[in-house]
Amino acid sequence: xxxxxxxxxxxxxxxxxxxxxxxxxxxxxxxxxxxxxxxxxxxxxxxxxxxxxxxxxxxxxxxxxxxxxxxxxxxxxxxxxxxxxxxxxxxxxxxxxxxxxxxxxxxxxxxxxxxxxxxxxxxxxxxxxxxxxxxxxxxxxxxxxxxxxxxxxxxxxxxxxxxxxxxxxxxxxxxxxxxxxxxxxxxxxxxxxxxxxxxxxxxxxxxxxxxxxxxxxxxxxxxxxxxxxxxxxxxxxxxxxxxxxxxxxxxxxxxxxxxxxxxxxxxxxxxxxxxxxxxxxxxxxxxxxxxxxxxxxxxxxxxxxxxxxxxxxxxxxxxxxxxxxxxxxxxxxxxxxxxx
Amino acid sequence: xxxxxxxxxxxxxxxxxxxxxxxxxxxxxxxxxxxxxxxxxxxxxxxxxxxxxxxxxxxxxxxxxxxxxxxxxxxxxxxxxxxxxxxxxxxxxxxxxxxxxxxxxxxxxxxxxxxxxxxxxxxxxxxxxxxxxxxxxxxxxxxxxxxxxxxxxxxxxxxxxxxxxx
Ligand SMILES: [Zn+2]
Ligand SMILES: [Zn+2]
Numbered sequence: 001x002x003x004x005x006x007x008x009x010x011x012x013x014x015x016x017x018x019x020x021x022x023x024x025x026x027x028x029x030x031x032x033x034x035x036x037x038x039x040x041x042x043x044x045x046x047x048x049x050x051x052x053x054x055x056x057x058x059x060x061x062x063x064x065x066x067x068x069x070x071x072x073x074x075x076x077x078x079x080x081x082x083x084x085x086x087x088x089x090x091x092x093x094x095x096x097x098x099x100x101x102x103x104x105x106x107x108x109x110x111x112x113x114x115x116x117x118x119x120x121x122x123x124x125x126x127x128x129x130x131x132x133x134x135x136x137x138x139x140x141x142x143x144x145x146x147x148x149x150x151x152x153x154x155x156x157x158x159x160x161x162x163x164x165x166x167x168x169x170x171x172x173x174x175x176x177x178x179x180x181x182x183x184x185x186x187x188x189x190x191x192x193x194x195x196x197x198x199x200x201x202x203x204x205x206x207x208x209x210x211x212x213x214x215x216x217x218x219x220x221x222x223x224x225x226x227x228x229x230x231x232x233x234x235x236x237x238x239x240x241x242x243x244x245x246x247x248x249x250x251x252x253x254x255x256x257x258x259x260x261x262x263x264x265x266x267x268x269x270x271x272x273x274x275x276x277x278x279x280x281x282x283x284x285x286x287x288x289x290x291x292x293x294x295x296x297x298x299x300x301x302x303x304x305x306x307x308x309x310x311x312x313x314x315x316x317x318x319x320x321x322x323x324x325x326x327x328x329x330x331x332x333x334x335x336x337x338x339x340x
Numbered sequence: 341x342x343x344x345x346x347x348x349x350x351x352x353x354x355x356x357x358x359x360x361x362x363x364x365x366x367x368x369x370x371x372x373x374x375x376x377x378x379x380x381x382x383x384x385x386x387x388x389x390x391x392x393x394x395x396x397x398x399x400x401x402x403x404x405x406x407x408x409x410x411x412x413x414x415x416x417x418x419x420x421x422x423x424x425x426x427x428x429x430x431x432x433x434x435x436x437x438x439x440x441x442x443x444x445x446x447x448x449x450x451x452x453x454x455x456x457x458x459x460x461x462x463x464x465x466x467x468x469x470x471x472x473x474x475x476x477x478x479x480x481x482x483x484x485x486x487x488x489x490x491x492x493x494x495x496x497x498x499x500x501x502x503x504x505x506x
Pocket of ligand 1: 344345346348349368369370371372
């Protein structure tokens with residue numbers, strides 16, 4: 001479960017994952033919003049064949065799946081694992097995807113654009129992600145004719161993606177910046193330089209589990225390398241700020257932080273009913289405790305995975321049936337107790 | 341900071357738009373951002389495009405442009421594009437061209453792609469972009485009186501230019 005989180009990445013005390021996503025379209029077919037069923041089938045076949053019958057080593061890695069052949073629960077499981085997007089679910093009749101066996105690469109077909117490929121890696125590995133994504137792009141382009149304009153670059157369904165068609169994002173865990181109340185200042189600064197921040201799994205109030213996703217906003221007029229470099233620099237600065245805040249907390253409030261971490265672990269290890277919101281909060285505290293060197297008895301990779309597998313669809317998938325919220329809260333507590 | 345929409349929850353979604361040099365910032369909570377619907381999987385500002393499109397017109401948008409301008413490949417009207425913020429096909433970029441340059445400028449601050457170019461489709465384009473890059477380097481070399489390097493660059497540019505014409 002959640003294969004892409006296996007193995008540690010650079011800066012993994014703060015960066016959970018790095019993702020590169022590229023949007024591409026075929027030249028001769030209407031974009032998915034205006035596509036006919038027949039044309040959608042044609043784009044599906046062509047994109048699928050471009051990967052599965054190419055000579056590249058990459059291609060043996062992929063498995064093709066149509067959305068309409070997957071249960072609704074399984075679709076949501078994939079979304080919670082960040083393997084496909086929510087937008088793909090909006091077109092269940094024409095949407096499909098190719099997923100690599102290691103779950104690091106997904107090529108979505110007929111999402112908002114004909115092609116949305118993404119590379120998802122644990123830790124801060126943007127350059128590596130771009131490298132791999134660009135290679136897959138090359139394999140596809142060998143057999144497909146992309147909608148491309150000399151001046152505007154890759155033509156996309158939405159004007160916010162035109163140009164490189166690239167969205168690079170980094171998921172960061174920032175508990176100390178949240179605890180010390182400096183998070184808003186940091187986030188504001190980030191948005192002022194053309195990057196976007198959103199809380200992850202936010203349900204109303206806060207970013208759940210203190211997870212934030214930072215991505216580039218501009219896709220036109222800057223090269224992919226430049227965009228990645230800028231994003232990486234900002235993330236490195238945020239990492240620095242978060243580490244300093246953690247240090248400060250350890251210096252000034254050591255006992256309180258230890259108490260918070262151990263209490264959280266205690267509840268996680270013994271609770272019989274737990275909501276996803278509470279679970280995320282407590283998992284975040286434990287993760288912080290591991291990353292700050294307060295505890296070492298818990299495997300961090302397991303905590304990272306739990307942050308995904310405690311989500312509602314994943315819990316139901318594990319139980320192999322639909323559950324009421326109350327039943328989910330019980331199963332979630334079971335899962336956590338089993339893993340910790 | 342609290343959400344500007346409901347004023348209750350902390351703002352966790354932040355973004356900025358620039359219109360005619362005026363910077364507008366919005367800070368929303370996830371819930372209100374979701375309601376605005378433009379924050380789907382990653383982020384985007386689809387529904388704000390409508391606002392952007394209107395703001396960047398010199399005068400009010402002419403009603404006949406909205407209704408009459410239509411992409412003849414996919415049938416998308418300019419009015420529908422304004423509503424959804426999404427193009428229907430690659431030709432829409434051509435069909436709504438006159439309204440798009442300021443839009444791109446507002447979203448991205450730029451008008452021209454300088455990133456990756458498809459290998460196959462973009463043969464000539466790649467060479468032209470390469471020439472442009474070399475010309476910039478040539479200027480710098482001349483300015484720095486690196487004449488040997490400048491001569492090399494000039495030869496390479498000539499080669500590439502011959503390649504396009506040949
Ligand atoms: Zn709000
Ligand atoms: Zn069109």
